[in-house]
Amino acid sequence: MAFDKGCHLHLIDGSAYIFRAYHALPPLTRKSDGLPIGAVAGFCNMLHRYVLDSNGGDAPTHAAVIFDHSGHTFRNDLYDLYKANREAMPEDLRPQIPLTRRATEAFNIACHEIEGYEADDIIATLACEARNRGGRVTILSSDKDLMQLVGGGVELLDPMKNRRIDAAAVEERFGVPPERVVDAQALAGDSVDNIPGAPGIGIKTAALLINEYGDLDTLLDRAGEIPQPRRRQTLIEHRVQIELSRELVRLDCDTPLDFSLDDLAVRDYDPDVLLPFLAEMEFRSLSRRIAEHLGVEAPAIPEPEATATAAPETPGFDDVKHERIGDAATLAQWIERIRARGYVAVDTETTSLDEMKAELVGVALCVEPGHAAYLPLRHRPGAGSDLFADDSLAVGQMPVDEALALLKPVLEDPAILKIGQNIKYDAKILARCGIDIAPIDDTMLLSYALHAGLHGHGMDTLCERYLGHTPLPIKPLLGAGKSAITFDRVTVDDALPYAAEDADVTLRLWQAFKPQLHRERVTTVYETLERPLIPVLAQMEMNGIKVDRATLSRMSSAFAQKMAGLEAEIHGLAGETFNIGSPKQLGEILFDKMNLPGGKRGKTGAYSTNVDVLEDLATEHDLARRVLDWRAISKLKSTYTDALQTHINPETGRVHTCYSIAGANTGRLASTDPNLQNIPVRSEEGRRIREAFVAEEGNLLVSLDYSQIELRILAHIAGIDELKAAFAEGLDIHALTASEMFHVPLDQMTPEIRRQAKAINFGVIYGISGFGLARNLRIPRAEAQGFIDRYFERFPGIRDYMERTKAFAREHEYVQTLFGRRIRTPEINAKGPRSGLAYRAAINAPIQGTAADVIRRAMIRMPAAIKGLPARMLLQVHDELLFEVAEGAVDEVISRARDVMENAADPVVHLDVKLTVDAGSGPNWAQAH
DNA sequence: GACATCACG
DNA sequence: GACGTACGTGATGTCC
Structure with missing residues (x-):
């Protein structure tokens, strides 16, 4: 039905309805499966009551429920902090949102939302058009942001108080007529939507000023004439901010619509659609009421007990x-x-x-x-x-x-x-x-x-x-x-x-x-840390990273030559040729033929020839040293310079890794095909492989990584004041630990003492043991145990944390991160040699897992933060994010990405320790890191 | 396919 | 009293 002169349009602010319904009702769940359903129930009741109420003398000819489209709007492009202090949607409301759309359709009411725009903009656009066509409009909402639309046949109706808001009511509320409401709001700002406005000016003063000067532009142009010095200064200083606020507040009457006003004609309920929906939601009393209203039979909704006995319903x-x-x-x-x-x-x-x-x-x-x-x-x-x-x-x-x-x-x-x-x-x-x-x-x-x-x-x-x-x-x-x-x-x-x-x-x-x-109780984890990561990772994986085949190929050749040389030397030293890559053959050469000391057999009966063993031998025997060198190069060649080339996609010329979201127990990602999270960096020779990871012409690679994130999280979780203070002051945390433990003043710190303290700090995160530390530092076990004892004496809070965590794990058979991610520890109460492993895993998981949660949160927010910039997020390496950025935008990207990363825990968790992010850029990954 | 080894955080 | 021991990953080569 065409919308003409004399028609009457009702526009319902759907999102406001949902929140009202949500807060008005207890957290109801669907009986058969526990799906949270309270807001949908309230929403349906409100819709039905609306339909009954609106069937009076002033019935609408057209009606629609308008929703906010989730996510980014054009206002976020104008101002990235727009609505930034809004609380996250409650976990049990989120799954109900799509159901409210279905409910609206089930009630046979037009239902619309448009990506990139708020419901208010769609409402404004429809209201303007209806007014232009000579019709009347009633907006069912009490949102003050909509009051700017009032006048010329447009009114608000507060559905709760059943009070009409006309031009006079708006003027009463704001002190200015509806057409000046935008000006007044721009000045006064709004803490709910995080609109800055003019500092120190509230709605009263704003109205006073607007009424005196006529409108905002005139006021700003003539701000110098304002007698009160503070007001004058504020308006002059913050002009840009005020004008931005006006853009944020002003509703867009030109929202591009994918439907027309004529499509919104009021329609009757379709019992064949509405009643099955209500039955599916298991709304018993509402179904009955509506069935009565329609004069049809109410649908039978089986009680869950009944369905439980009839379980074989599922084939x-x-x-x-x-x-x-x-x-x-x-x-x-x-x-x-x-x-x-x-x-x-x-x-x-x-x-x-x-x-x-x-x-x-x-x-x-x-x-x-x-x-x-x-x-x-x-x-x-x-x-x-x-x-x-x-x-x-x-x-x-x-x-x-x-x-x-x-x-x-x-x-x-x-x-x-x-x-x-x-x-x-x-x-x-x-x-x-x-x-x-x-x-x-x-x-x-x-x-x-x-x-x-x-x-x-x-x-x-x-x-x-x-x-x-x-x-x-x-x-x-x-x-x-x-x-x-x-x-x-x-x-x-x-x-x-x-x-x-x-x-x-x-x-x-x-x-x-x-x-x-x-x-x-893991809805929030799923909704905020798992599900939203899917599109972000999909995009990163599709982006891929450019890898230069020629560089890798050159390196492979060089490695092959070196290996051939080492191979000849090794065979010469051994007195026979054998396969150096075979630990079995190597072990027999070293420990049987040459009778070197330290031959330990593993569980399969073969000698162990790993780095630790060879490193011990290398001080005395060139053979071991050469084998270590050969292994290092062999690793680089086979795993990296050779294998990476086969992963270059012929169409894109880039390497596209695949991240497993659910691969690591702690919440970390894992990278496969190829693994780009273990590209060498620790050795000089290995690090050069990163030179093959390059940016496209005119771009740079930008790397941002969290500094000591796990230790910071440990300091927060265990509540270690000394560590917190050290991080707050930006001190060298390992040096500080060394100083505290060994009583060496910071200015007399030696690299050796610092190195030992660093090993202890890492050991703590991993669930330290004297044996492990001794092996890592290559010191006697008793000495390592002494270090640990002294560490716990100095930082008793760490031991308390470890004991608390163990006890928690024993009781619940899970541990959790600060964000509520649960990591099950089924082995924790098992007896036997594996229980030690379970303890250490339980101690480590909340720390590693919280760090993983933090960077996930940063990644999820990143696309919006860098939107519009010539930048792409490419890789994640646990505490590092790698971007490819057009040269001119590097500083801006670093600034925005750092901001997101450093504040990624907010607002859910307030860390006592600030997170800091180091950044670098360069033509390749080696130089960016 | 198991195992040993070693690359990363 | 012995045992096995730093947390979390993935890829490679050997050998059966």
């Missing part, structure tokens, strides 16, 4: 329906199912584990356990078919473009949750198909938040442990070794049960894990 894995999607009609049917559900498990099948090379072969979907589908897209004809038609496609597949065009709106729909197992993989594949999948949940990360330390988080492990089922293996489909084929060569018939089952399993795991999150 087993042998009783499943797996459909093949071969045409657009079938796909459309599935998309309808997905839209009705609001979530879908997704699994992509491809030709490679390397997402940068993989081609999409098919997509599996599942919306309820036991009912999954596979959409084959690029399967090739099987073996035995015409060899010349090798690149052709198997029959019965939809055109890829057509299928993706249908799927894209669903996969990008903010109201539909996409669930995957390790969905970063699928997100990257889809990104290369032009699909930006969101919002997402990841069963691997749900398991990681719930069970880190208990077991791995691969699909097979999870399926076996939590669903009691072994998923179909991929091996029989692909084969192994040389004869292995890629997934596109698997027939669709063979692929179907495998692919469909993976999506099915993923959905079942999600249903098992998601409600647990809340019960185990």
